[in-house]
Amino acid sequence: MKKVLAAGVCLFSSFSLWAQAPTGSATPDPALLPYRATATKVNDLVHTKLDVRFDYAKSYLYGKAWVTLKPHAYATDSLRLDAQGMDIKTVALVGSNGSQQPLKYDYNQQHLLIQLGKTVDPGTPYTVYLEYTAKPNELKVKGSAAINDAKGLYFINPDSTVKGKPVQIWTQGESQSNSAWFPTIDRPNQKMTTEISMTVPSKYLTLSNGKMVSQTPAGAGLRTDTWKMEQPHSPYLVMMTVGSFKVTHDTWRNKPIDYYLEPTYAPYAKQIFGNTPEMLEFFSTRLGVEFPWNKYAQIVVRDYVSGAMENTTATLHGDFLQKTPRELIDRQYGNDESVIAHELFHQWFGDYVTTESWSNLTVNESMADFSEGLWAEHKYGQDAADAHKYGYLNQYLGNPENYTKNLVRFHYAEREDMFDAVTYQKGGLILDMLRAYLGDEVFFAGLNQYLKQNAFGNGEAHQMRLAFEAASGKDLNWFYNQWFFNAGQPTVTIDYAWDAARKVQTVTIKQLQPGEPFTLPIAIDLYVKGKVERRNVLLRNATETLEFPVAAKPDLVNVDAQKVLLWQKKDNKPFADYVYQYQHAPRYVDRYEAIAAAKEQQATNAAARNMLVAATADKYYGLRIEALQALDLENKAMQKAVAPALRKQLTTEKETLVQAEILTDLGQLADKRDEALFTSSLKSQSYAVQGAALSGLAAVAPAKALPLAKTFEADNKGKLTAAIAEVYATQGGLEQWPFVRQKFDEAGPQGRFDLLKGFAGMLMRLNDPTAVAEGVDRIKNLGIQFKSYGAADPMINLLEALKSKQSGTAAAQNKQVIERAQQEIQQAK
Secondary structure (H helix, E strand, O other), rough: OOOOOOEEOOOOOOOEEEEOOOOOOOOOOHOOOOOOOOOOEEEEEEEEEEEEEEEEEOOEEEEEEEEEEEEEEEEEEEEEOOOOOEEEEEEEEEEEOOOOOOOOOOEOOEEEEEEEEEEEEEOEEEEEEEEEEHHHHOOOOOOOOOOOOOEEEEEOOOOOOOOOOOEEEEEEOOOOHHHHOOOOOOOOOOOEEEEEEEEOOOOOEEEOOOEEEEEEOOOEEEEEEEEEEEEEEOOOHHHEEEOOOOEEEEOOOOOEEEEOOOOOOHHHHHHOOOOOOHHHHHHHHEEEOOOOOOEEEEEOOOOOOEEEEEOOOEEEEEEHHHOOOHHHHHOOHHHHHHHHHHHHHHOOOOOOOOOOOHEEEHHHHHHHHHHHHHHHHHOOOOOHHHHHHHHHHHHHHHHHHHHHHHOOOOOOOHHHHOOOOOHHHHHHHHHHHHHHHOOHHHHHHHHHHHHOOOOOEEOHHHHHHHHHHHHHHOOOHHHHHHOOOOOOOOOEEEEEEOOOOOOEEEEEEEEEEOOOOOOOEEEEEOOOOOOOEEEEEEOOOOOOEEEEOOOOOOOEEEOOOOOOOOEEEOOOOHHHHHHHHHHHOOOOHHHHHHHHHHHOOOOOOOHHHHHHOOOOOOOOOOHHHHHHHHOOOOOOOHHHHHHHHHHHHHHHOOHHHHHHHHHHHHHHHHHHHHHHHHHHHOOOOOOOHHHHHHHHHHHHHHHHHHHHHHOOOOOOOOHHHHHHHHHHHHOHHHHHHHHHHHHHOOOOOHHHHHHHHHHHHHHHOOOHHHHHHHHHHHHHHHHHHHHEEEEEEEEHHHHHHHHEEEEOOOOOOOOHHHOOOOHHHHHHH
16 A cells, blocks of 8 residues: 655645644553454455446445355354445355355344354365345445545446546455455455456456456346456455556566556556566566566556555556656656555565564555665666655654654554554665665565565564574564664764864764664764775664774764664754765765755855755756755845856756746746746746746736736646646636636645645635635635644634635625634534
8 A cells, every 4th residue: 555645735834745644632652552463363265256246326236255264273163254334145155066055144234253054174165155235335434544435345436427537446455445345354364366257337447356367248238357366365455446448568577567547548558657567577686586476457546545555466556647748747756656666566565475464564565665765776876766765754754643653563543543654654764774784685685585485475574574684694683673663763963073183083972862772773984085984883872972083084974874864863063064065975865964954054154055056956856956945035145146057057957847946946036037938938848847937927927927827728737737826816816716616626635735825815816705615615625634634724724814805795704604614624523
């Protein structure tokens, strides 16, 4: 499972949307939460055969299931299956000749307790037949922050009432929702083979796990597709999809690799998913375990309840991945190709070897998050990988509630609580630390052992530890105890002193967090007379004073030279050292830290301003953007230094996102001389560049911006849409409101926050009761939907600002609507 992460920006405050665990109530004391043991195995699933049909009008599934099991360790005369909200028609024991013996059962709409009518010995297989109706839309279930619904089976636009929206059926099993559409033992420590027959309208395609083994006519306008999964996998990884998709075929080592997209986007399938074969080759080679399944398909669906899901052999993605060529111009690695890598790596870590319990979810999700940086490093270079991981570090550190949670957690309120920034971001970063400590050869040898020893089975963190210990010959209990079975991270200060008489460089590192100090393997680089000397040390104490004899005073002491430690630090080095660090230290984070230091000092420090100007031409496009965003363009000295450099750089800059940032900065300068530059940039194929150019033009020639904005209504996405909305917010009127409202409604959650400035700005100028009511309702829904992420107060404040702008005959009515929305946000849970 991959949550889509993004930074949501609202009009009055900036906060992280989906990028961190929810905020609000204090984190409960783990000791007060229930202990969540690994599920006891009374019966083992062996094979599940399903025959399903769909009632689109009712959003029902009519199913027949043949569930083969065997008692695990002890003889048993009963079977408990998970079956959520079903109508159960038949429960019978299947005889060796296919006969059916009706069985007694009790059913509470959650669990089906079946009396087998005999005692079955351990290891002896038996088959139970069930006939049932699944009614997912009638389930009284709720989702979570990570997976926002839990009804398992989804009918999308089944009656075709939404124009332009495809009719689809898809499933979502994680964590334990597949039992809403077929009876099973819905636990991750179960494994089974599957066979699924789907009877569907002939015009639709189907996708499921494994290989399609047959397609047969099933009556007027119907067809039955049968998919077989011949290798065992867990119930939550079972999937089905039905809809009007177009398939683009690819291959890897003679295995089919398929991409299912809506027909509109199918021509761009190779642009979206085309790196998949190379990923398969890279991961297979790096792990020393070839991709273990007979095919790999990726499918994009509408209204998905999370980011993506690693169903065995058939990953399901949300529609954020569907992009036109123009959108792909501005494609970024994070929350795009990183998701493709994440889900593919799950085919090993999660599917081939599956967590034995949600408490040990780290062996699935931390590994997949780790793979995102691994692929970026291979494909796009060290800077791209480091930038991606540094973003994850900040997402984890951005919410102090994360600091109280163990990575492996046996105490939690709900299993979905495990899908958080600790399991994902922190877990992936911890694996990077372990990789740095062990070295690549040993680290990947350990992963190889873990996969081979637990193939087609289940694993937990201790088994992974033992595999790393076997590969390295090192004891790793200390590492796992502090990072996997404990909470938090070090908080440190770093101080430096040079003893000229002794020619000794001193580094003092103090751990300030409460409790036991962390043991930290750390690399320290000393830059002396143009050469780099690396010292590897192991910190064990709360305060460590390290002495390094060197030939001369170092130009730079670079603590954590590999930039892999998960910690919060205050690095007390002089700014001159940051200048040297930017110019000579090799890693992305080295340069990022220097840019951040320069940002703080640019008002009074010419060297800081010079560094920022230089950094706008950094070799890595992401740091060019960071530097451009760091510029204080209210500072006259900075304006004078940077404006000519930006205009010059724009003539050679290849990255569209950097071009857009340059145009944004020039727009802030609002120099009439740039009007022609903004106008010419409107011809770009990049929506981001067009959006920045339109905003810049609005700053220097507002009378020209409004008619130009109208010309872009037919084709706009992302930043261009937001720019149009902002132009309308200052110059438009009621006739532009339907466009802005429609774009807001069509956008995903992140897109709505991106549009909020223009959306709210329009409302500030409109006193029309209908428009105000429509806008207020949408702002209220954002505040409620994302209340747990800190959206409530900003939305309430936004509504308060809107209330203050009301005037005219409708003012009283509008204010009542606004006050009622504020109350609903406050009262929402």
